[in-house]
Amino acid sequence: MTRKLRMGMVGGGPGAFIGPVHKIAAEMGGKIELVAGAFAQTAERSRQAGEGFRIDPARAYGSYQDMLRAERARPDPIDFIVVATPNHLHLPVSLEALQAGFAVMSDKPATATYEEALVLQAAVETSAQPYALTHTYAGYGMVREARALCASGRLGAIRKVAVEYLQGWLSQPIERSGHKQAEWRSNPAFSGAGGCIGDIGTHAFHMVEYVAGIEVTQINATLRRVVPGRQLDDDCNAMLRFANGASGVLMASQVATGELNELRLRIYGELGSLDWRQQDPGRLTLRWADGPEQTYHGATRYLSEDAKAAFLLPPGHPEGVIEAFSVLYAEFAQTLIERQRDPASPLPPTLPGIRAAVRGMRFIERAIESDRQQAWVKF
């Protein structure tokens, strides 16, 4: 029995739904085990959280620095950390972990600012440890099918992209009445420069480049603070231009009242187009210049190998966002295992890494700059 990889979590404690999700997703593949964590900002609250996760109380630390230090000294240290804190801590935690010799799996956005992302990039490039970013939706099988389809050329040259990520949960100023998730997300000290654009706009942006395989070169964005008194943007519209001449539209909003989590990606090529919705993740719709519309279903035999590998269950058995998440963790675990044999083995191209991290932060920075100028800006 090969041992499981040992994970330490930073953040993800009381009130954060993302902590348990990380644990479940990481452990789902059977190769990772949560064994340590700096879940909260006091030793006491961290220990309580650790109890909920049923980890050894001795490994529930009061700070990530304590965790890194103590784990390095153990005979059975963690293999990697997952960064599940508010954004302002992403850089320091990731940096110190890499420097301490631990691999890093980080929540997005990668850092609080673009400048920080460049610092992180330098660190990752000189580290022996891999760095990956939890663009969770990239783990969905049908997103991988979409990606494979674009790469295959079957849609022809890509001409137009429409991506939207619409939520309505911030349509009222709930950050002022004790909603913890809303609080830090709407506070620049914790969230960084971007509000909605950073929290979900980055997902939308990543999805486009990840699936279409083309690069954004210019952006013209409008960021708004729709709810009075809000310090960060809660709504964004943007037009995009791509290196290959394609154009695009990106909408992200957290004040789209009534929307739950509507991430939708459409890509139009010369020969056909694709359409995927996160809230119906097991289907991928293809439309063709002159033939019937097709719906691809998850886990079926006609999918590409990349897509098939991302499903656990037979067709018709819905898989959700946790399963998508687990796909990223499985790839990360596989990378760590391969590194034991070959320290130069790269992340698989399907797993978002430091390049996606820097692109995402550049996107936020460029969107804000475009909004400031009320004009097109180059990427």
Add this chain to the structure above:
Amino acid sequence: MTRKLRMGMVGGGPGAFIGPVHKIAAEMGGKIELVAGAFAQTAERSRQAGEGFRIDPARAYGSYQDMLRAERARPDPIDFIVVATPNHLHLPVSLEALQAGFAVMSDKPATATYEEALVLQAAVETSAQPYALTHTYAGYGMVREARALCASGRLGAIRKVAVEYLQGWLSQPIERSGHKQAEWRSNPAFSGAGGCIGDIGTHAFHMVEYVAGIEVTQINATLRRVVPGRQLDDDCNAMLRFANGASGVLMASQVATGELNELRLRIYGELGSLDWRQQDPGRLTLRWADGPEQTYHGATRYLSEDAKAAFLLPPGHPEGVIEAFSVLYAEFAQTLIERQRDPASPLPPTLPGIRAAVRGMRFIERAIESDRQQAWVKF
């Protein structure tokens, strides 16, 4: 038995699917009859078309001028004309008809340019005859429900609008291989200044102001000629700003490969949002800040009076675009009938008229100017 209103058609002859549609829609309500036409550019071809429509051969004219002249001289002249020509003729035909004392029902866009629209506006304002514009989709019952809903305030202040009108039929240069509809639409001499923006962008634009009841004040548009060699735009992305502070996105494309006729409107208010798709016209989806999503179905008792009046059949019996069209004709007929009693009676507010005509042409002109400047422009 009151007599039926008599309609004369200009255009709509061989190769144009819109001619028969006008006739069917106009006659569906039982108050209008197609009795004359200048269907084509020669007397011979016009007569052939007239035969298809089973009208008196003597009333199938070789030109609209002939028709206006001859009909004025008859004891039983037409009451109004419908303008179903390519765009470049919309102004002269409408103008001369109004001057000859005939009411006008015109296809959109109202004219070839914004300047022409102002000329038309002056003529309409001094004419005793009504002028209406066939923004067909405005005749759908669920569009009227959406309009009533916005007006009622139930969605709260409107914050964001997303409208899209996507087609794929021009994704290849079919105008060069004899496709008549594609030919004139991609030729500025017949289509006017706008390509896609004029042909379908105007529908999308109209839908927004018609339903949301708020005015666009600024636009930032990107028009492209995606298919090489095309003279007019075939794809458009735009960001919008509204007088009330709301923002919006408008996409229109005729190179969105695989899309048939995807007109979709979403309006987000502070309290709720609505979602309507032309390809599923009998449903209207409402989403609320904190309550179940609702789907309103056509012809049901819980609809507003305006909406109910627009359905012919009981619930669950699909009605299509022709029935929507007939609603506009019914309102136009009603206006003509009321004018006989009261020459000052206005168009009903639900029937697009000269104001919508001018707004639509302004939209085209502003979109083109914004694209030229690559910047926001005022409306």
Add this chain to the structure above:
Amino acid sequence: MTRKLRMGMVGGGPGAFIGPVHKIAAEMGGKIELVAGAFAQTAERSRQAGEGFRIDPARAYGSYQDMLRAERARPDPIDFIVVATPNHLHLPVSLEALQAGFAVMSDKPATATYEEALVLQAAVETSAQPYALTHTYAGYGMVREARALCASGRLGAIRKVAVEYLQGWLSQPIERSGHKQAEWRSNPAFSGAGGCIGDIGTHAFHMVEYVAGIEVTQINATLRRVVPGRQLDDDCNAMLRFANGASGVLMASQVATGELNELRLRIYGELGSLDWRQQDPGRLTLRWADGPEQTYHGATRYLSEDAKAAFLLPPGHPEGVIEAFSVLYAEFAQTLIERQRDPASPLPPTLPGIRAAVRGMRFIERAIESDRQQAWVKF
């Protein structure tokens, strides 16, 4: 200009939504004109209805007998009648019309009982005039695509059929509070032997044999009177057996609370299956043993010729039940025109005629008998 075919209507007067629908559908193709009618049971009320239809007051008759007699004597008599009365009159009206030398287009069910259907069949078979049945849904283009698909063998041998027709409008005893449509439908004196089974069950049954092209040979039905005090069935479940060994399920209900007009047909073959819903009539879904699901859209180039002929508009422009209805009328008109040249020309196989009429009445009779025996009965 060839003259239009002249139609006389029996029934369809005040309070019946079906009268105007018949008129619109008949006239939509431009080959038929409503010119006469016995719309109601008194001359006065018939004349009022005729005025609404803008027909010559002299041709609005107080009884169908008057109409048949008077029209025969005219130089420009009607060519055919449409029977839009409650069911109990279907036989006498159809019979007398045929005997008077008029063609007949009849609403379903064809008669009040199976015995009557046999009488009608004998009359039709010896008449020089054609008889057709308005199984409206058979006029939908996608139903014809489904029919062509089954006939083509692409689904393989048909193994299983599921058809359902669910409405909820009779879930309360509204026939006791003045709802005219509900009144006659729930009264055996007007409706005949079947309630729900006759009113909508026959549509479902017809759809199965029409599309699948296989014959029902046995039925095991449960009819219920769910609303207390109702004299006729308002709910039906049935199992079916087919001549080719396939089996099926048929559900029809008018007490399926909340359903509007949910007619859905699924046919499962050895190689693939199809799925069509009346409330979304422009789409046909195909599922295959091992390949992506397909959605066929109305009016597209890849449809069969039969299906394409049933669409008026380009793809993406919804057509509804009236357009479907008009397809039946167009085929009926075409038959009448061909009969002028060749008195032996048959109805096209796509237009339901006397055979479908008899099958439908047999279905009602067999369902009732099966329910009485609580057992399988042969057809």
Add this chain to the structure above:
Amino acid sequence: MTRKLRMGMVGGGPGAFIGPVHKIAAEMGGKIELVAGAFAQTAERSRQAGEGFRIDPARAYGSYQDMLRAERARPDPIDFIVVATPNHLHLPVSLEALQAGFAVMSDKPATATYEEALVLQAAVETSAQPYALTHTYAGYGMVREARALCASGRLGAIRKVAVEYLQGWLSQPIERSGHKQAEWRSNPAFSGAGGCIGDIGTHAFHMVEYVAGIEVTQINATLRRVVPGRQLDDDCNAMLRFANGASGVLMASQVATGELNELRLRIYGELGSLDWRQQDPGRLTLRWADGPEQTYHGATRYLSEDAKAAFLLPPGHPEGVIEAFSVLYAEFAQTLIERQRDPASPLPPTLPGIRAAVRGMRFIERAIESDRQQAWVKF
């Protein structure tokens, strides 16, 4: 840190997708750990499977008897077993486990025959250990919302039920070409008396009684062996009668070509109806006698407490069948924990137990008997 409950698996080894699913679902809630198993019929293959599950090799046993015996002797024995074998072993494994003092979580159908189910029932009723049945779909949050809704009376008296479970994967005789899942399912020696009716029909049947809260009292079923040479039914249609007077239709098929895993439940009450589909599990559609259709979405605040408790993630984040499964395991774990305090604490009513087990086997037996008689039979 309270210890985790220890689970031992019987079956679920090589080639069975259900083994890993059990492990993931059981461990997802953080209270259960897979520590032992008799995964296959030889010690060698069981050890290999155990390695895949990363359990102690000493606890991968060659037979369930070995496991029960060895675990009883350990200081840290398993707390319960999960039975994931083909059906013919369900009874002996469950019985012996209960007798050995272990709790049992069993796959459905509970046993191979109805007689066996009665034996099991007697054992469960006299055992100190709880017994639960993995009707996985009962763990979906929206199924619980549906159940709560029926119990609340908001739909009014239930009048009609339509349930279907359609798959197409057995539309060809794949059991003859080495498909392991198909092999045992189509072999009565392993599957028991029912084929399709036992494998998925029981799910459909359970869903009806679980959600509607009414009991089936009569059934009229047709079972077929559609694929030539098959020994067990692969297709079933049935009519149902309920104690409260409602009627129903149940369809189950594994030869519904092109269907993946289409489990759908519709329940019609006097005041409204509900509609749920397993392949879109996070939505529940409600239709009302006279008001807009409603769609309830998973994890939202307006759901009942029972439903809310079954979601891990915020609204708009899809959860799938594994998460549903984990809900059952969480309830089972909770029961075991409560039993430590109070040996009499019952299973929660939302967790299927021995009663559902016996009902399911009775359903199979009655369906087969009805088919044999070609008649209605009592339950």
